[in-house]
Amino acid sequence: MSDTFKAVLLEQDENDEVSASITDVASDALPEGEVTVAVEYSTVNFKDGLVINGNVGRLVREFPHVPGIDFAGTVEASDNSMFVPGDKVVLTGWRVGEIYWGGLSQKVRVKGDWLVALPDALNTRQAMAVGTAGFTSMLCVDALEAHGLAPENGEVLVTGGAGGVGSVAIAILAKRGYTVAASSGRRELTDYLMELGAAEVLDRAGLSGIESRPLERERWAGCIDVVAGKTLAAVLAQMKYGGSVASCGLAGGNTLETTVLPFLLRGVNILGIDSVMQPAENRRHIWRRIAEDLPLDKLDAMTNLATLADVPELAKAILKGEVRGRTVIDVNG
Secondary structure, eight states, rough: SSEEEEEEEEEOTTTOOOOEEEEEEGGSSSSOEEEEEEEEEEOHHHHHHHEEEETTOOOOOSSSBBSSEEEEEEEEEETTOOOOOOOOOEEEEBBBBBTTTTOOOOOOOEEEGGGGEEEEEEHHHHHHHHHHHHHHHHHHHHHHHHHTGGGGOOEEEESTTTTHHHHHHHHHHHHTOOOOOESSOOOGGGGHHHHTTTSEEEEEEHHHHHHOSOOOOEEEEEEEEEEOOHHHHHHHHHHHEEEEEEOOOOOSSOOOOOOOOHHHOOOOOOEOOSSOOOOHHHHHHHHHHHHHHHHHHHHTTTTEEGGGEEEEEHHHHHTTOOOEEEEEEEOOO
């Protein structure tokens, strides 16, 4: 094992200002844990953007700190009976990158229960092209189908379609035979969304910029919503009888001003989706579904490759909504 490894290291000064740098970190600085992983790929997520850009929201409480809420790589050493050196593994969630040192690093040490053995159909780069965003997308699809959604029920809407969650969700739904509509505030990405499988692209302003009535014409059999706020309120008013919305984000704000009428008169459901603390068995189920239901050619088309040196600028871009699809970080590149 090398005595040092490269990582994005966050440090806090006496004025509580947080700065990020690409630094050589001593291997004996790794936190306690059962499994040491040689990381191959990670990603930059919205939470990472908050943490790297001044620790917005104080998600990190102890410094120095390594961000990165997900990673994929090869087990280097293990005291956990489920994993042996050489195993390919993936991790998302568990507050890694927030409370615990994360994956924007060439090495990590974590609890074995947090890891999932990588399905044979996926390599580590593809696993991080999926990442937390794609894992969340599959959680949404799985929850909607568990509540009765099927292709013959009608159209499914994906809000925030050009982002990581939205892009993967469109590709999965299209492969499973659904008619997908995507909403986005970036009309210049219409062709990109159609290539992923969207049958129609809606301007986000058409959902969030109008004062909707408590009930509108029924249109959507299901919805994956990453926006919340006015967009979610408008979508609820347009849901078909018995339809469900998988709510997994708050890009448009964390408030929801609506009425109970969609729930009482149309039996509409809001399904809250949390990817961070999912039980281990469901994680394995979701990764198996990803390997089966996500078209890898579409995944490759939405993926951009970057290095640790690119992370600070990517962290700024993701907070501005300027990142399209999935960005994979080659931590050894």
